[in-house]
Amino acid sequence: MRLFVAIDIDDNIRSRIARFLDGVREFAPDVRWVRPESLHVTLKFIGEKSDDETATVKRALATIAADSFELGFRGYGFFPGARAPRVFWLGSEGGSKLTSLAATVDETLAQLGIPKEEHTFNAHLTLARGGGGSGSRRRNGGGRDHSFQRLQEKLAALAAPEFGTMTAREFFLYQSKLSPSGSKYTKLARFGLRSEAK
Numbered sequence: 001m002r003l004f005v006a007i008d009i010d011d012n013i014r015s016r017i018a019r020f021l022d023g024v025r026e027f028a029p030d031v032r033w034v035r036p037e038s039l040h041v042t043l044k045f046i047g048e049k050s051d052d053e054t055a056t057v058k059r060a061l062a063t064i065a066a067d068s069f070e071l072g073f074r075g076y077g078f079f080p081g082a083r084a085p086r087v088f089w090l091g092s093e094g095g096s097k098l099t100s101l102a103a104t105v106d107e108t109l110a111q112l113g114i115p116k117e118e119h120t121f122n123a124h125l126t127l128a129r130g131g132g133g134s135g136s137r138r139r140n141g142g143g144r145d146h147s148f149q150r151l152q153e154k155l156a157a158l159a160a161p162e163f164g165t166m167t168a169r170e171f172f173l174y175q176s177k178l179s180p181s182g183s184k185y186t187k188l189a190r191f192g193l194r195s196e197a198k
Helices: 011-027 051-061 095-110 149-156
Strands: 002-008 040-048 069-079 087-093 124-129 162-168 170-177 184-192
Touching: 002 051, 011 124, 011 149, 011 162, 040 095, 040 124, 051 095, 051 170, 051 184, 069 095, 069 124, 087 095
Parallel strands: none
Antiparallel strands: 002 040, 002 170, 069 087, 069 162, 087 124, 170 184
């Protein structure tokens, strides 16, 4: 099964993002928009694993001891950049505790032979993917993809959106199932974060 580790987001933040998406989706009709119920902050993509390997991953993740933290959602951007956008994302800010949690997950899973991340952790929520997905070359020889152009022009005229702050108290191991209508995510295991002592 296809696995990843992520933090789920609170329903009130999800609702605000859904309203934002309803207001901007028409400006990029040709991209693949993520369903609001699927939004999450990815800590680590694992990939395909057998049932036995999945059980081992669960046991390893259960050993992680980390503190809960505040996680805010505001602003937006494009990967790999605004000049040649392929992914539209929403910013998430969790400070050093979020970065540390992602690093700990990466280190813990590396001990199982799962390759470590090559890129610096960049917390975000993926909202939409342009033609071909986040990493593929475009079929027209690598020229600029204009799928996001109208959306970029519209967003430039608006104030940076704010979606609120939540307390991240847990993270999850998810299974991802690909389908023609988009990926479906199922939570396989929950891992709690320690409450901060007052």
